[in-house]
Amino acid sequence: MGLYKRKSIYINLQRKIMLIILCVAIIPLVSLGETIYYRFARTYGEKIEDQIKYRARSRSDSVEVFLRERTAVLATVVDTHSFGDLKQQENLARMFTAISRRTDGLIDLGVIDSAGQHLAYSGPYNLKGLNYFQQTWFNEVMGKGKYISNVYMGYRQLPHFVIAVRGYSNGRGWILRATVDSDIFNNLVRTAQTGKTGDAYIIDKTGIYQTAPRFSGKILGKSNIPLTLFGQGTTVAEIIKANGKTKHVAGTWLKNNEWLLVITQDVGDEKGGLLTTRNTEIIIIVFGCLAIIMTTFFAMRIIFRRLEETDKGIGELNDQLIQSDKMAALGKMATGIAHEINNPLAVIGEKAGWMRDLLIEEEFQESENYKEYVTSVDKIEEHVEKARKITHNMLGFARKMEHRLDDVDINNVLDQTIELLQSHAQTNNIEISKDLQSELPIIASDQSQLQQVFLNLINNAIDAVEKDGLIEVKTREEDSRIVISIKDNGPGIAEEHLKKIFDPFFTTKETGKGTGLGLSVSYNIIEKLGGTIIAESKLSEGAVFSVKLPIAIPKRK
Amino acid sequence: MDMFRILVVDDEIDFLETIVNRLKKRKLDATGVTSGEEALALLKEQLFDVIILDIKMPGGMDGIETLREIKKIQPLVEVLLLTGHASVETSIEGMRLGAFDYCLKPLKFEELLQKMGAAFEKKSAHDKKIRDAMIQELIRYPSKVFDQD
Numbered sequence: 001m002g003l004y005k006r007k008s009i010y011i012n013l014q015r016k017i018m019l020i021i022l023c024v025a026i027i028p029l030v031s032l033g034e035t036i037y038y039r040f041a042r043t044y045g046e047k048i049e050d051q052i053k054y055r056a057r058s059r060s061d062s063v064e065v066f067l068r069e070r071t072a073v074l075a076t077v078v079d080t081h082s083f084g085d086l087k088q089q090e091n092l093a094r095m096f097t098a099i100s101r102r103t104d105g106l107i108d109l110g111v112i113d114s115a116g117q118h119l120a121y122s123g124p125y126n127l128k129g130l131n132y133f134q135q136t137w138f139n140e141v142m143g144k145g146k147y148i149s150n151v152y153m154g155y156r157q158l159p160h161f162v163i164a165v166r167g168y169s170n171g172r173g174w175i176l177r178a179t180v181d182s183d184i185f186n187n188l189v190r191t192a193q194t195g196k197t198g199d200a201y202i203i204d205k206t207g208i209y210q211t212a213p214r215f216s217g218k219i220l221g222k223s224n225i226p227l228t229l230f231g232q233g234t235t236v237a238e239i240i241k242a243n244g245k246t247k248h249v250a251g252t253w254l255k256n257n258e259w260l261l262v263i264t265q266d267v268g269d270e271k272g273g274l275l276t277t278r279n280t281e282i283i284i285i286v287f288g289c290l291a292i293i294m295t296t297f298f299a300m301r302i303i304f305r306r307l308e309e310t311d312k313g314i315g316e317l318n319d320q321l322i323q324s325d326k327m328a329a330l331g332k333m334a335t336g337i338a339h340e341i342n343n344p345l346a347v348i349g350e351k352a353g354w355m356r357d358l359l360i361e362e363e364f365q366e367s368e369n370y371k372e373y374v375t376s377v378d379k380i381e382e383h384v385e386k387a388r389k390i391t392h393n394m395l396g397f398a399r400k401m402e403h404r405l406d407d408v409d410i411n412n413v414l415d416q417t418i419e420l421l422q423s424h425a426q427t428n429n430i431e432i433s434k435d436l437q438s439e440l441p442i443i444a445s446d447q448s449q450l451q452q453v454f455l456n457l458i459n460n461a462i463d464a465v466e467k468d469g470l471i472e473v474k475t476r477e478e479d480s481r482i483v484i485s486i487k488d489n490g491p492g493i494a495e496e497h498l499k500k501i502f503d504p505f506f507t508t509k510e511t512g513k514g515t516g517l518g519l520s521v522s523y524n525i526i527e528k529l530g531g532t533i534i535a536e537s538k539l540s541e542g543a544v545f546s547v548k549l550p551i552a553i554p555k556r557k
Numbered sequence: 558m559d560m561f562r563i564l565v566v567d568d569e570i571d572f573l574e575t576i577v578n579r580l581k582k583r584k585l586d587a588t589g590v591t592s593g594e595e596a597l598a599l600l601k602e603q604l605f606d607v608i609i610l611d612i613k614m615p616g617g618m619d620g621i622e623t624l625r626e627i628k629k630i631q632p633l634v635e636v637l638l639l640t641g642h643a644s645v646e647t648s649i650e651g652m653r654l655g656a657f658d659y660c661l662k663p664l665k666f667e668e669l670l671q672k673m674g675a676a677f678e679k680k681s682a683h684d685k686k687i688r689d690a691m692i693q694e695l696i697r698y699p700s701k702v703f704d705q706d
Contacts, residue, residue: 338641339641342663343569343572345662346569346662347569347571349666350572350575350576350579350663354578357578357579387663
């Protein structure tokens, strides 16, 4: 499979796997985050509603208690004192002082007779002598016996409301009336508000403010709260304000459903804590997702890189196998051909010899063409000899080798080989430098064949350099193998040649100067001895041939 | 003067004929056969001194087999093996079976003659030893009659 095709398959696979992992990891994470947040938000919201409901109810209870207490005080006074007494200014004043000492929240006290006439008054205003017969509150209290009014302006032209209790004297009704201290009452209501956006106020059942709201609106103004939202008891609702924000509104009916205590709070205000939680959660999830993505990505990279490396290794192994097979096939072919050719060659050779034998006879020597015959026979024999050398070379390449295992000292073998070639190298001004690791282990191998290989490699190096150069021969022990490298600073080997360099009959020398068998024989020898031989080179950067041999310790004889 | 008798065994007829002719030209007593079976049949009737034997003879007995059988019939005859490839194994086996030497094909005729000469010498020396021993026996035991040929 081509390298590119394999690579694109891998890229696809990589993408698919990443996608799957991300989906499987991230989707549940995000879903979990959302679910938990949603649940949490719901609960949180419910709690907030409960809280505001509770506040409304408890505040309205307080207001009710406040009103009831003051009403009770007045009722007690009415029940325990006579009309005649109280309509005396000084008595009333004394009574009011006593009341003021014991309870706050009332700013004045007044006695009004059955005709609506204000007979006695103790307070800051000038109300004595006024008549209230026409006023709503007067009729209400006369009829009901106890009455708490809504806020109204009245004679004093200030928003206020009164608590009035009716008494009987000589069969006639009379009224004891007190005005509630607005400030105290407003405070009572206002303490229910919280936060920056909270508000608390009372409106009557037509929506008129009975206390001053915190933000828009004022006492006796009209609120635009839809009263239909509020059913019996305490209700909580959400309203969208003019600026788009939502607020919670809790309302409790009090004073016999005449008044509605309203507590409002912006949802944003209340839910501050929730928002922080949500943001934290989002950050955590985002980081979590990032971590998953990064890990997946890098893990994939590593895995696929390994895969590619393994592939490459397999590819190289394959190449080696193919090379070996190639060699074996060629070897077989060479053997076959050589054998086939040898037979006819033998016949030709003998026939030529026979002709030569016959030419010795005298009758032939007298013929005109005698010399021609002789020369021709000579030539035939010469070329048969050439052909013989070639076929024997080919057969030598292919023959099965017998291994003799000697105790081989590689450094020694190299020394000998270099010595053989020293003069040849010196003549061409080529230096052969040796860097042989001392104490190199002695291995069990075939000495003469190794020498053949080294001879071939160093000879090749000399041929490559031609003149004035350097050949470096190095030996090392590495990972239980002996590495012999022969490096030259010749012209180097082109990449397309490098692939074929161990092929039999491949040579870059001119015809007649080399059979192209040297390296393939060497390859064969080293392979059979259990080692490897590789060539590395770049054009104009010389070449390095490395032979690696396993260290097989010779058995003690 | 005894003529050394040579037998050439090779399945390639052109080659065989030429070798035999060249040997005859040099006044040597040479005979040629084209198979191992023929060679053995001949050996049962005639004595030879040197046999030039091709190793690779496809179809029928091959050289090594023939060599084995030859040594059974005439153990004293010297055998020169002809081989088309320098297979060390086959040659060594041949030597172990008693061949004298081997030559590579295509032949260098001079080399063949040299090796034949050496074989002759060895055979002569051996024959002489045997003859001397026989003569000694004869001297000691005059009543015995020997068949020399």
